[in-house]
Amino acid sequence: xxxxxxxxxxxxFNWPNEGSAVIFDFEFTSWPGSLARNWIEDWEHxxxxxxxxxxxxFFENEIKKKESFEVFIKPKINPILSDHIQKxxxxxxxxxxxxxxxxxxxxxxxxxxVGKDETLFCNGLxxxxxxxxYSLYGLMYPLKKDRIIxxxxxxxxxxxxxPDKLISSQFPVIVGGSLxxxxxxAVYDAxxxxxxxxxxxxxxxx
Numbered sequence: 001x002x003x004x005x006x007x008x009x010x011x012x013f014n015w016p017n018e019g020s021a022v023i024f025d026f027e028f029t030s031w032p033g034s035l036a037r038n039w040i041e042d043w044e045h046x047x048x049x050x051x052x053x054x055x056x057x058f059f060e061n062e063i064k065k066k067e068s069f070e071v072f073i074k075p076k077i078n079p080i081l082s083d084h085i086q087k088x089x090x091x092x093x094x095x096x097x098x099x100x101x102x103x104x105x106x107x108x109x110x111x112x113x114v115g116k117d118e119t120l121f122c123n124g125l126x127x128x129x130x131x132x133x134y135s136l137y138g139l140m141y142p143l144k145k146d147r148i149i150x151x152x153x154x155x156x157x158x159x160x161x162x163p164d165k166l167i168s169s170q171f172p173v174i175v176g177g178s179l180x181x182x183x184x185x186a187v188y189d190a191x192x193x194x195x196x197x198x199x200x201x202x203x204x205x206x
Contacts (some may be wrong), residue, residue: 009127010146012154015206016058020066023197024053025168025189026112026126027074030085045136046129047075048103049091051110052186055118056194063198069113070187076102076137089184092130103137111142120148123155123168123193151193158205171196 030039039046053069075081082094101109106179114120120143127148134141156163159174166174169183172195180195182188199206200206 004023005133009120009122009148011081011150013149013154016119017060017200018058019119020055020057021121022055022114023055023121023123023193024051024126024130025122025186025193026051027085027089027091027184027186028129029078029081030082030088031082032106036085040163045077046132047073047077047136048106048129049073049075049081049085049096049100050089050186051106052188052190053110054187054194054198055113058201060163061202063194063201065191065194068187068191069110070102071106071109072096073103073106075102090182103133104139121151121193122148123166123171124150126150144202153199155200155206165173166194175199 015042022040028046028049031044034044037044049072051069051071051073053067055066055068057064057066072091072095081091081096086092127150130143130148131141152163152166156166159166159173168189169179169192173179175196177195177199180188180192183192197206
């Protein structure tokens, strides 16, 4: 197994005023009590089942969404989704069987969407979870250590809230907006992050 937990993603950064970035989010396998246990059972793994991403363009006074990306992934170690994660995300076993791709294929599509020069933002431990999946499947992690930026520590400190409370789907509400139509959906959660960041950019806070 690789040392995917031995380094954190970048969290000290400057908000861009120009250019584009990709904001991404994952949904991954879970069972009742997984979060409280931190997935410590031998059989319990955070296998990614959905990737959602949005390309955003940064300007001095606003952030504009341009396009989005989505792919579903078939988990290898626990191929049958729990009732818990199906209810939480709306992702069913039938959907995974119909639309799910291999991890390798899904990641190739994701990197093609990202492009070589895009900054990658996430809100939380998505970078760690990505490296964990490469480790679980015996694959070499292809990204440089500084490629993924975790916006949660810097943003939660600026908002003066507990980092654990800065949940992606709740981001817009925390900064004065409203919820999007779905929660615990990787695409909608990525869009929620952009929505929240745009409120902060409009108000001059980032």
